Amino acid sequence: MEFVDAKTLSGKDLNVILKDRLGKGLDVTVKNSHSMHNIGTGMKEKGKIVVDGSTGFYTGGFLEGPSIEVLGDAGWYAGDNMMSGELIIRKNAGCNAGSYLYDGTIVIYGGTGNRPGYGMKGGTLLICGDAGGWAGQMTLGGRLIILGKVAAGLGESIYKGVIYVKDREAESKLGSNCFVDDLTGEEITSLNDLFGKYGVDQEAAELRAVRPMTTGRHNYVLFDPQLEPEKARKYNPFQG
Amino acid sequence: MSEVIDNTTTKKPARGKDVQRGIWNAQTIAEVRYKAENGKHRIRGCGATRELPTFDDLIILPGQMTRMTIDTYREKCDTRTVLGKRHATKPLVLETPIMIAGMSYGALSREAKIAMAKATAMTGTVISNGEGGLLPEERENSYRQSIQILPSRLGFSRRSLEAADMLEYLVGIGAKPGLSGHLMGAKITEEVAAMRQLPVGIDLHSHPRHGDAFGADDLMVKMDQLRELTNGETPIFIKIAAARVRDDVKIAVKTGVDGIILDGMQGGTGAAPVMASENLGIPTMPALVQAVKTLEEMGVKDEVSLIISGGIRDGADMAKALAIGADAVAIGTGAMVAMGCSVCLNCQAGRCAAGIGTQDPEQRKNLIIDEAAERVANYIRGMTAEAMLLAKAAGKTKLKNLEREDLRSLTLESCAMTGIPLVGSNYTFGTPFGFC
Numbered sequence: 001m002e003f004v005d006a007k008t009l010s011g012k013d014l015n016v017i018l019k020d021r022l023g024k025g026l027d028v029t030v031k032n033s034h035s036m037h038n039i040g041t042g043m044k045e046k047g048k049i050v051v052d053g054s055t056g057f058y059t060g061g062f063l064e065g066p067s068i069e070v071l072g073d074a075g076w077y078a079g080d081n082m083m084s085g086e087l088i089i090r091k092n093a094g095c096n097a098g099s100y101l102y103d104g105t106i107v108i109y110g111g112t113g114n115r116p117g118y119g120m121k122g123g124t125l126l127i128c129g130d131a132g133g134w135a136g137q138m139t140l141g142g143r144l145i146i147l148g149k150v151a152a153g154l155g156e157s158i159y160k161g162v163i164y165v166k167d168r169e170a171e172s173k174l175g176s177n178c179f180v181d182d183l184t185g186e187e188i189t190s191l192n193d194l195f196g197k198y199g200v201d202q203e204a205a206e207l208r209a210v211r212p213m214t215t216g217r218h219n220y221v222l223f224d225p226q227l228e229p230e231k232a233r234k235y236n237p238f239q240g
Numbered sequence: 241m242s243e244v245i246d247n248t249t250t251k252k253p254a255r256g257k258d259v260q261r262g263i264w265n266a267q268t269i270a271e272v273r274y275k276a277e278n279g280k281h282r283i284r285g286c287g288a289t290r291e292l293p294t295f296d297d298l299i300i301l302p303g304q305m306t307r308m309t310i311d312t313y314r315e316k317c318d319t320r321t322v323l324g325k326r327h328a329t330k331p332l333v334l335e336t337p338i339m340i341a342g343m344s345y346g347a348l349s350r351e352a353k354i355a356m357a358k359a360t361a362m363t364g365t366v367i368s369n370g371e372g373g374l375l376p377e378e379r380e381n382s383y384r385q386s387i388q389i390l391p392s393r394l395g396f397s398r399r400s401l402e403a404a405d406m407l408e409y410l411v412g413i414g415a416k417p418g419l420s421g422h423l424m425g426a427k428i429t430e431e432v433a434a435m436r437q438l439p440v441g442i443d444l445h446s447h448p449r450h451g452d453a454f455g456a457d458d459l460m461v462k463m464d465q466l467r468e469l470t471n472g473e474t475p476i477f478i479k480i481a482a483a484r485v486r487d488d489v490k491i492a493v494k495t496g497v498d499g500i501i502l503d504g505m506q507g508g509t510g511a512a513p514v515m516a517s518e519n520l521g522i523p524t525m526p527a528l529v530q531a532v533k534t535l536e537e538m539g540v541k542d543e544v545s546l547i548i549s550g551g552i553r554d555g556a557d558m559a560k561a562l563a564i565g566a567d568a569v570a571i572g573t574g575a576m577v578a579m580g581c582s583v584c585l586n587c588q589a590g591r592c593a594a595g596i597g598t599q600d601p602e603q604r605k606n607l608i609i610d611e612a613a614e615r616v617a618n619y620i621r622g623m624t625a626e627a628m629l630l631a632k633a634a635g636k637t638k639l640k641n642l643e644r645e646d647l648r649s650l651t652l653e654s655c656a657m658t659g660i661p662l663v664g665s666n667y668t669f670g671t672p673f674g675f676c
């Protein structure tokens with residue numbers, strides 16, 4: 001394992017060094033990552049990068065090959081547009097982790113901010129902690145797994161793909177156009193394999209699946225405004 | 241008029257249907273009835289229909305005693321155009337400053353997309369893919385290919401970046417600024433759905449905001465990412481609708497783009513809420529003036545390429561836009577009309593007898609690709625020739641040498657809006673734009 005001190009490097013310079021090391025068949029540990037943005041952008045080389053610290057925005061964006069492991073936290077948009085490979089975040093990730101994920105696997109051992117998996121199209125996004133609001137919004141494919149608590153707007157306007165949740169209150173937090181369903185045997189097996197691979201202590205049979213409906217918001221029907229004269233009648237204009 | 245109110249006359253009074261009823265015209269009545277029947281706003285193709293200021297409100301001054309004119313038929317006027325050379329190491333080199341704007345495969349038929357791509361190869365210009373992915377046949381046939389990075393990223397992946405000669409980070413379009421893409425179920429066929437990863441037949445209101453950059457600060461970091469992914473080679477543009485042009489242009493420049501595509505209120509669309517098209521944004525001509533002024537104030541006018549779109553119809557529009565300070569124009573509706581579109585405003589329905597705005601296999605047969613390609617190419621050639629004619633009459637041997645001083649306003653309104661002096665008086669009402 002090679003060590004690279006990123007203290008005085010820009011994200012771009014660091015990536016040049018990382019590509020060079022991976023190209024030579026060496027795995028690399030990055031020290032002093034100082035929440036740098038764009039670490040690992042679009043790397044195609046195979047191998048392993050360990051970031052011994054935290055990262056800024058777009059960690060592993062468009063990644064296409066290696067495995068990146070962040071030992072600290074990752075900033076917003078971790079693994080955006082990722083194509084293949086692996087992004088492992090040992091602590092928490094900011095908003096919009098895995099947005100537009102195309103393929104590959106992202107594992108976040110902590111929690112995430114809002115909108116993880118926004119518009120994702122494939123691959124796997126596993127969040128072991130809690131997830132913020134609007135998780136899996138307008139997803140087009142792939143699987144999003146949330147083992148902690150979920151927040152409002154879950155699966156809003158999901159087109160395709162599936163969201164697996166453990167939170168028993170998930171049903172009351174659903175966005176529109178989705179419903180809660182049982183897992184198939186195949187799904188349980190595949191998820192248990194995933195949990196086994198990443199050392200996650202979870203039994204897939206305890207999860208529920210949030211799946212898309214093709215009705216509702218996917219028709220040109222207006223949901224707003226909902227004009228409610230009864231509420232207006234009771235409204236106190238001086239107290240709000 | 242007296243016929244209507246004079247009851248003493250023996251003539252038959254005019255009936256309701258013969259009388260102009262001011263704001264209660266046929267269109268207003270139709271819109272009220274639509275809402276009354278459906279409880280929702282109407283979605284329609286083509287964009288704004290209302291009267292808006294256009295480049296017709298400007299004229300070009302020909303050379304007479306002050307400058308020598310250039311022979312229309314025997315002397316040259318250079319049209320070659322370089323776009324996006326601020327940071328990108330492989331800027332676009334086009335034979336004519338006319339881009340075919342991003343119009344999605346889905347809104348348009350496969351045949352229409354291929355025909356337009358072929359037209360770019362015949363004329364040496366660029367076509368943009370639009371929302372919903374890139375048809376392989378579009379890429380194979382286009383001279384230069386622009387790829388849009390839209391909030392939905394439908395049909396988008398890293399492979400799309402690699403196919404691009406130019407990138408467009410899309411923020412908005414003039415026909416529905418502040419709204420996302422609309423594609424009604426009739427057009428989401430198996431083929432279109434497969435490319436976009438959508439269920440067949442849904443009414444699509446696509447992703448409203450970019451999920452990987454919430455604001456300008458994030459976008460600056462995103463730009464670094466995109467530069468790294470494209471090896472710094474591909475010009476990156478941002479496409480914005482005309483709104484708070486001054487602020488938007490400043491912010492866009494700060495994010496580090498190579499160029500801006502500014503789409504005015506007259507811009508076309510495959511489907512948009514009528515309310516949006518008719519009431520959101522500002523018209524193309526004043527928007528362009530504001531953008532040019534802002535780039536000049538920032539001292540980056542020569543670095544940042546500016547492409548203007550929204551209602552560009554002919555060589556006169558183009559020449560005037562270039563004179564104001566655009567580097568190129570983009571055409572959408574014009575290219576469709578060249579292929580046979582009649583601007584019926586019904587693009588959203590997917591029933592287009594011309595085979596352009598449809599996915600119906602039978603209707604698509606009506607568009608013969610090679611004929612349509614030739615017509616679009618001819619349109620581009622003709623438009624270029626028109627702009628050259630005007631430029632030469634104004635004494636220019638290069639299209640890009642057209643300048644503000646070559647223009648005059650025909651109306652008080654256009655004068656105040658553009659800062660270009662009024663014909664006759666040569667006064668400017670409002671803030672002068674490059675004139676003392």
Ligand SMILES: Cc1cc2nc3c(=O)[nH]c(=O)nc-3n(C[C@H](O)[C@H](O)[C@H](O)COP(=O)(O)O)c2cc1C
Pocket residue numbers: 286341342343344347348369370371372388410412413414479503506507508509510511549550551552570571572573574587597
């Ligand atoms: C049928 C159609 C589909 C369009 N689809 C897109 C699109 O996918 N992405 C986009 O940025 N603009 C889209 N536009 C807008 C055009 O890119 C362009 O901004 C506009 O057409 C310019 O105005 P013009 O039609 O008056 O030339 C579309 C326009 C039309 C007419």
